[in-house]
Amino acid sequence: MAIQGVKASFHEEAAVKYFGSDIETIECGSFRQTCEMLKQRKADYVVMAIENSIAGSILPNYNLLRDYRFHIIGEVHLNIQQNLLALPGVKLSDIETVESHPIAIRQCDEFLSEHPEWTIKEGLDTAGCAKRISEEKLKNTAAIASEYAAKIYGLNILERRIETHKKNATRFLILANEVVEQKGANKASLSFQIGNSVGALATVLQCFAEQNVNLSKIQSMPVIGRRNEYDFYVDVEWKKQSDYDAAIRKVLKHTVNFSIMGEYIKNDKV
Secondary structure (H helix, E strand, O other): OEEEEOOOOHHHHHHHHHHOOOOOOEEEOOHHHHHHHHHOOOOOOEEEEEEEOOOEEOHHHHHHHHHHOOEEEEEEEEEOOOEEEEOOOOOHHHOOEEEEOHHHHHHOHHHHHOOOOOEEEEOOOHHHHHHHHHHHOOOOEEEEEOHHHHHHHOOEEEEOOOOOOOOOEEEEEEEEOOOOOOOOOOEEEEEEEOOOOOOHHHHHHHHHHHOOOEEEEEEEEEOOOOOOOEEEEEEEEOOOHHHHHHHHHHHHOOOEEEEEEEEEOOOOOO
């Protein structure tokens, strides 16, 4: 299982939630590296964050989905609880610097605004920042990370649940090299392009509505090197397979470069 980050990261938690605890994780320094691990078949799957209920879509990862063309075989939602971690014995008054992933920092902006004296530094991974504090014995630095990270790296929790919005969840995609057929699939991730004409996108969306297929997500990304042209990424859900099949037939008539990125079972429990 290739994950961005180190042990005890939210990506590892998401992997365990989806596959169970009997897995082996491959720590990667970037999302692109996770894709390379899968491409080279050094990993069986990639767990990739794609959107957060506060920070929104993780746009660079849509570019990776476009570039690597892996198959989406599932999804998992994780409730994100952020904590302020430091070495044992360190008090809140000792803290001079706080480190974490940029998105985690954004998720805790209200708490951090109460401490303007702190220097905020961005890191590659929440758990990675916790690991660095532990290994380098940084007594004036705290990390924003999970309770699991505190346990793994021997840190104390100075402040619990410091995220601004308590209903904070991240959606992760499960990627594989091959299609994994799933009985009872009721959700799909699609991509396509349309012409630059009045009502072109509305026509495509109407195809889904007419077949009672729910559009649960839409994201546009510029087509590289082509002005005013976009790739559209949509997630759709259905109750009857025949409705979905009919919608796809209709959509194909109004799009180009249409791709079914994955058909899987909806899994939105946090």
